Amino acid sequence: MDMNGKTALSIACEEGYTRIVELTIDSNADIFQVDNDGKTPLHAACYSGNNEIVRMLINKAADVNILDVDLETPLHKACRKGSVDVIKTLLQNGADLNHPNRDEHTPLYLAKTEGKIMDERILKPLGKTKQDQMKIQVKQITDKTNSRNKTLLEI
Numbered sequence: 001m002d003m004n005g006k007t008a009l010s011i012a013c014e015e016g017y018t019r020i021v022e023l024t025i026d027s028n029a030d031i032f033q034v035d036n037d038g039k040t041p042l043h044a045a046c047y048s049g050n051n052e053i054v055r056m057l058i059n060k061a062a063d064v065n066i067l068d069v070d071l072e073t074p075l076h077k078a079c080r081k082g083s084v085d086v087i088k089t090l091l092q093n094g095a096d097l098n099h100p101n102r103d104e105h106t107p108l109y110l111a112k113t114e115g116k117i118m119d120e121r122i123l124k125p126l127g128k129t130k131q132d133q134m135k136i137q138v139k140q141i142t143d144k145t146n147s148r149n150k151t152l153l154e155i
Contacts, residue, residue, distance in 0.1 A: 005035035013044040038068035046074040049083035082115030
């Protein structure tokens with residue numbers, strides 16, 4: 001375990017080392033072990049975007065709705081990175097698409113604002129709440145720049 005509480009399994013998931021993940025799981029590594037930020041190996045795999053590792057962990061009964069200290073599920077992590085295959089895998093395995101994180105952001109909001117997923121066919125399964133639509137519109141307005149390259153918040 002490193003100083004951040006990350007195990008060899010978590011680091012391998014984070015770095016996308018599929019074979020090392022497989023070996024550590026086969027050696028009975030604890031797939032539920034959390035680091036100092038409350039993140040599990042599944043959180044790490046989802047953020048790295050490695051769908052093969054995500055499927056391995058889910059097949060070993062990893063909790064797709066487990067929360068970290070920021071109240072984020074693995075789906076939040078996948079949406080932040082725009083990992084479409086990982087998003088689909090999580091949804092197919094019961095991930096809660098409506099759970100807000102500490103900042104009240106749902107996975108859909110993060111997919112659009114941070115994951116840069118704009119294809120509506122991909123986002124449709126994530127659903128849309130009025131709150132998400134409003135937040136996205138506000139972000140689009142506040143992120144626009146004027147002729148001096150200043151945003152509304154910087155003026």
